[in-house]
Structure formats: C-alpha cells, structure tokens
Amino acid sequence: MSPALSVQQGRTHRVAAIAVGALSLSLVASGCTVANSNHGDAASADTLRIVLQEEPPTLEACDVSMTSIGVVTRSNITEPLAERNPTSGELEPKLADSWEQNSDRQWTFRLHPGVTFSDGSPFEAADAVHSIERTVNSDLGCNVEGYVFGDADLTVEVIDPLTFTVASPEADPILPLRVSFIEMVPRTTSMTERVREPIGTGPFAVDYWNPGQKLSLVRNETYWGDAPEYSRADYQWRSEGSVRASMVLNGEAELATSLGPEDGAGELGVAYPNNETTAVRIQLEETPLDDIRVRQAINYSVNREGIVKALFRGLGRPAAQLISPGVIGYNDELTAWPYDPDKARQLLEEARADGVAVDTPIRMIGRTGQFPKVNETLEVIQNALSEIGMDVSIEMTDSAGTAEYQERPFPKVGPYLLVIQHGNQAGDAAFTARQYMTTDGFQSAGGTTEFDARVAAAGAKTGEERQEAYAQLFADEPKEIMQMAFIAHMNGVLAKAASVNYTPDSATVDEMHLAAMTRADTERP
Template identity: 30%
Template sequence: MGISTMGWIGRGAAALAIYAVAAGTASAQDKELTVGMASTFATVDPHEESNSPHNAMSRHIFDSLIYRGGAAENEPQLATSWEIIDNTHWRFHLREGVKFHDGTDFDAEDVIASVLRARDKPSQAFASYTRNITDVTAEDPHTVVVETSVPDPMILNSLSRIRIISSEHADDDVAAFDNGTAAVGTGPFKFVSYTPGDRIVMERNDDYFGGASEWSKVTLRMLPDNGARLASLLSGDADLIETLPAEGVARVKSSDNLKVIRGQSTRIVYLGVDVARDQTPFITAKDGSKLDKNPLKDERVRKALLMSINRPAIVQRVMQDNGTVAHQFVAEGYFGHSDDVDEVSYDPEGAKKLLEEAGYPDGFRLTLHGPQGRYVNDSDVLQAVGQMFARIGIDTKVEVMPWSMYADKYSNGEYSVFLGSWGVNTGEVSNPAIAIVAGRDEAKGTGRYNGGGINDPEINKLLDEATSTLDEDKREPILQKVSELTFNHHYLLPLHYENVVLGASKDVDYKPRGDKYLLAYEVKSAK
C-alpha cells in the first residue's frame, strides 16, 4: 500500500484552481503581449539546455507533471496527484482529457518518452534532475510510476523541470523543434515562429486545461543589451522587460505610462575558481612567465581574492541596490543555510598578507572571464572586481563574451577565475550543490556545471547522503555542513543575490517569482 500524500494533493489542487481562475476568462479578446528578455536562449527543444531563460521560454509551450510556483511550491499540472509507493517508487495520476496542440491525446506514453529523453540526451543538460531516475513505467494510460535508484527527496522538484513533449517527437532533433515541427506541447501557448537570437512568437491555446490566457499573441524578444531593452519599453514596443537597467529606473518612475515592479529572487552570483589543475591556463607571473603551481589550489589565495572584493560597494554602486550581499548558497531562513559559514569582510590589507603567506608577495597576473548580458550588470561587476584585485597586487584582465560563447566553456572548466550564477529554484542547498560543487560524474549526474573542478570527498559523500534522505529533520544538517565546507574552504567566492527589477507598462500587472522567470501566462491586465 502506498504512503498517502493527500495533504500535498489537496493544497496543490486548490492552488491549481486559483491558477486557472487567475489566467483570466478573456479567451475571446485579442490582446497581444511583448516581453523583453534580458538573456538569450539557443533552442526551442525543451530538453537540450537547462538554464533560466531557456526553461522560462519552454514553459510557455510545454507543461510538466508538476508546476513549480513562484515561491518554489509544488502544484499539480499534468499530474493531478501523486503518492509514495515505497522509498524508490512514486505513482503519478495523470490529468485526463488533455490534448497536445496538434489535437492528439496526452497519456502515459508521452510522460515516459519525455522523462527518458531528458535523462538520455547527449547534452546531459538535465542530469542534475534525472540522475536518480532509473525507469518510468505505465500502470495504465493515465498512471505512471517513476522508479529511482535511491530515495530521492527532490523528485517532485526534478519532475517540475522536465517538460512533456509528444511521444511522436521523442526522436526528433533540435532542428525539428526550432522550425516548429516538433514544438508541440500541451501548454498555454502554441508555437508560431522562432528566430534564433531574436525572438519567439506564440499564439494562445484556447483549449488550455488551466484556462485560456487573455493574451492572444505573445512575443518573447531577446534583448540582452541594456540600452536596447530599456528603449523597447520606453518606446512602447515591449509591455514588460526583465532586469530593468539601473540607469532606467528614474526614467520609468517618472513616466505616466510605465512602472517599476520589484521582488526578491534566490539567484546567487559567484566567482568560480580552478581548484583542480596543477597549472591553470589564465594565471601567470607578472612578467608573463609560467608559475610552477596553481595559486588557486591554496585556500589562503582564494580567501584573499574574496577579501579584496568590496561586495557592499558592488551592490550599492554597480547593482544600484538591486542585489544583496551573499555569503552562501541561500539566505537566512532557507533550507540548508548555516550560521557557521564565515562571513568574510572586505579587507584588502588582510588580503595582501594572505597572499604573502601563500608565497605571492607581489601577486600575479590573471584573466577574469565572464558573460555579457546574462546576469544583471555582469560585465560591470567583473570590471569592478578586476579593479579590486589590482589593488592587492593581482594584475587583472577582464574578458567578457556573449552567453552563447561562454556557457559551455565555463561549465567545462576552461577558465581560471570566472563569473557564475545559479537560480536556487528549489529554495534549498542540494540543488545548486549537486550542479556546481559536487564532483563531476556523468554516471551520477553530478557536477554538470562545476567549472572549478571541485572534488571534495566529504562534500560528495554528504550530498550522496542528503539526496537519499527523505526525513527533512535529518537532511537539513547534512546540507548545512555542505554549505560550511563549500564556503569556509572558499571553493566558490559568493558575490550577491540578484533582486528582481522589472519595467512594465501601467496596463499590465505581474507578481515577480523567486526563480526570476517571466511567464506570459501569469501576466495580467492592470485593474
């Protein structure tokens, strides 16, 4: 007999009812919505990549078994309820009467095909979420059982990340999704066209089971350039833009037709450092000659780098107060936050002493890498950090590039010191730790974005334990220890948490989400 989870189911069903009503009943109206995205996505294939702009885009066309709400709550979507059969088997009851955009019926075969496709894709973009899934089987057309290799307390979150496609397109390639042939979901909007690097256009799904959106047409424009994105809002070309540039806040506030929308996010921005190689490619002596060892393998050097960064000043001046200084994966009050993580203060003189102790009294030369237009004021943050490194004797060159060029290189560990970020959409520590701190292991699905080559046996062991422990009271202290080891050893250098700052027409309303997704289905006409 399965273990009942009706408490989850009841709350979720109520949430979905509110969600459906909130979608509006204006299906007969012809209203168009244009959103200016702050980052780009590279494909419409929902399983090829896993990053915030891509996953937010795919949510418009495709649904998941579980809907992840703006406050990281689990709500029913294509699954109406679920229960634990035993420690490694979960049963999901599927919503009946749902159709794909091409009119075909949704059933268990589509779930099986989608989950296994996401798990087995060569890109391994969803490895962090599918790593424990061993099989998915159908008990009947509207009931599936997900089997995991170990007890997995995060399985609901994991399944909320995986979009459900039609099983008829399970073997289709990326091109088939990008040209629309395979971009057939059950979601609130239907694919119309996709122009890489520019925009995706969608039309309303009038038969959506959650209720038709009031927007008959939605355009997501990719506008990573701050000036272009702000201009699109000021000119009226966009109704809503992500990441309102700091320099545009006053202009938006003074406008009779525009407004600023603010909220909190769980996205941490950090510097990753190469702690794996004996010689690291982008650090040399000041005269350009090779060093006999990698300075970043010395914990004192890593701490010195962090001590040299005036993070409060970056938040105030570079981020224009649109951020909060970070010391660990999650802020106080979130699951896995530890009071025993050292909060390193700005101390350039102390940083110089640590460098001297480590054998680098004159510093060294490094190149700092990062993306441009992916995170809030990312290139400006890097320039500020570079100047601060220089003040402790580290000659720093900053190199930035488009996200499309940067993404694979940083996650594959090609750089010495690099800018990274993770949206902690689960609101707890295991999600970022598995992806960016755990030792890279394709078979286990860990460390997919561990660009610094971190491979601490104690952290790996703790994460194995945490991700197979269903008892939350036992699980939290394990994750707190992961936080302590990660940040007290300075494997990552935390900078700040991003805040959500949107620019919008006064004709629309939107409640910002913790994951920073901007979803057209949740945008409403202002009352």
C-alpha cells in the same frame, strides 16, 4: 515498503502573491525602434510584447533550467507534471493530478485526463515516460539532467494510459520535486537530437521565429486549462537595460526584464525578490587557483558591500552562500567574507614564497547581459585583484560561449574564473549542493570524496535533519574547499506597462508565465 503518501490538491493557476513595490527611478530619455520582421508588426491589445536581455539560444524543453530558455519555454510552450508554488513552497498539480509514494525509491503519477499537445495528439503516460527518458536517461546531455539529477538514471514504466511509475536508483525523498523540472513533450520527439522549437501542452505554441529579430508565440486554442487572456506574445531582445526600459516607456513593449535601478524605468519599474545569487567560481585544478591561499585572497579582495551599494543601488545584499533565504538548507548564521585587501596581499606573498606561481595570467569570464551592471561588476573585481598583485583579464561572451566553461567536462585552457548566477527555483539545497559542491558535480569546479559523502547523506534526510545537514555543508565548504567567491543575493527589476496586470515573484527570473498576465482597465498607449 514505507506507508503510502498521497498528494491531491486543487487545480488552480498560480498567481504570485509576493508583495512588490514600484521603484522611484529616474527617467532616461532614449529612443529605440522595434525591429521589423517578415510578419505583421501591428500590435493590438491582444498582443503582449516582451523585451528580454538576450535571444534564447533555443527553446529546447530539456534545457529549461537555463534561465534564457526557461523564461520563454517553461509553462508557456511546454509544461511539467507538477509545479512548485514560489510563495508557499508547495508542489502543486499541473499535468499530473496526483502522485503517490510506493517505496523510498518509487512513486506512481496519475495524469490529468483530456490533455492534448498543441499539434492535437493526446498527452498520455507514454509521453511522460518518453519525456523523462529523453531528459534524464539519454545521451543528449540536457541541462535539466545535470542540474537536477546528475549521473543518476531513472526507471520509468507505463501502467495504463494515464498512470506511470518512476523510480530512482537510491532513496530520494524529493523525487517528485526533481521530476517537476522535466517538461513534457510528445513521444515522437527525438531521443538523439535537440529540438529548437518544441511541441508542448502549454497555453501557447511557437508561431514564428525570425532569428536575431523576433520570436512570436500564439495562443493554443485547444489548451486543456483556462485560456490565457492574450492571444499572442512577441519577444524581442536588447542588450542595453536603458533601451529595454525605454521600449516600455515609449509604448513599444509591455514588459522589459532584467533591469537595473539606473535604467530609467521610472514609475513603471517594479522591484521584486528573486532567487538568484551571483558569485565567482574558481577553477580549483589550475595553478595558481589550486592553492587555497590564493582562493582566500580572491575572497578578501572583493568589496561586496561596495558592489551592492554602488552598482546594484542597494537592490540586493552581500552573499555568504549560494542559496537564498526560503530555500531548505539556507544557513542564516553565515556572514559575507570580510573585505581585507591587506590580508589578501599577505596570503599571496605566503603562496609566492612557497613557489606558487601567483603571477600566472588568469581569465575572468562573464556573460553579456547576465545581470544588470555585469560588465562593471567584472571590472571592479578585476581592478581589486590587480591591486593585490594578480594578473586577471576579462572576457565577455554569450550564453553558448559561457556554457563551455560552466558545465562539465571543462576545457583545459589554463586558469580561469567564471562569473555565475545561480537561482535555486526548486527551494531545496539538493539542487545546489549536488551540482556545485561535489567532485563530479555538473557545475562544480572541485571538491573532496569526503565532502561528496556528506552531500549524499544530507540528501537522504528529511525534515529538520535535512535543513541542519545542508546548513552545515554551506558553513563548511568555504573552509574546506572554497571554490566560490560569493558576491550578492540579487533583487530583480522589470518594467511593466500600466496596461498589464502581472505580479513578479521569486521564480520570475527563471520562468515568466504568460497565462498569469492579464489586461488592465487602462488603455494601451
């Protein structure tokens, strides 16, 4: 058994410290109105109004690794045992006060005493064990399970009301980090059905949800931690970025997310570095995409510099890998694939001469509101592929629609390209490599057994050896497999009213903590 390792840190509420700058953006004059609901719409200084780009499909706690869900649910309604500080990278206590390593497979967690769920029931080790079993070991097919754990089940055992153990089937040096993705729910939560509105220990609880109109959270007055300043948070959604920005400018909302530099937030626009990387995932098993020359041609056809400059207004940079700087395993020696349409045409002609059906119609699927200028980005890529001789059509859908193509098992519908956006909020390449680069990865379009073994070997390493092993994988995957055409490492932009104090950070796109938001001295418009 390895020497015991313990973690005990001061309990503080995380407030981001990443420096951000206000953008000087042009004002777009556009009016909009807030949808009415069956509940009172009279806003007060105690209510925080947030406008998102899309309505969450659910608030299910075991699916919080989906951005559209996590941005509302995570650490607002439900909470994890521990939480990674996006600035320092350290794993900090949340519902667990400490965790101690017993062996290379097992850890003991000790919970904070006196915590209750918003329904008044106590949070104990039995609830933590149930939450882990439900998220990882059940047949629900939770997004967190696929994103964080793959096919590996965990062994969990209650020791006493505030203590439990969790063990992985194989040695895993980052097991506590993985477990931090699991949001805690009561032991009474169904193991066989998803829950649209979960019960949690967080500072807020669901008050009402009018589908298509408004979602309202109310402060949990029995919250175990420091009480949030706002008593209510109202969420609405508008697909057009300029409309979201104008709602803040016109005093109809305090925060608007996922804006582009052209959306007109003016002096209220705040740019921040996020951890999202945009890419086109290529289905390797379908003709003509099963030929690496065709995949290389796709890469040569994408003008990454042009997309970042013209569409993203310089807010981002061309990507050569799926993770961003600051994530363990990031390879700072890689450069983006060169733009060379002539080389792309040559590769297609070589494949055609060998009998590859390069003229086969291919669908390119994107998600509405996935990131600013997503429609225009797909159109630019479609046009580039058309110019080199490929037949590609665009299909835009919502979160539920893209999930069918994003996660295994994939539908057998012919060749398709999927525009994805991956944010490694955990800070370790294990959460990218396993799901995107192995033959059976949750969101992987292909691979080799040899590469699978290298991914597994990298995951067992620690320290500098871990960094080097993952960095080498990111260098080798495009040469040996190439299931991606990377586009850009993205920057985020949100609009924030002067009445709110909030500093976005690299985790903001995936989780937006209401408790970190406070009222400024200025009067609300």
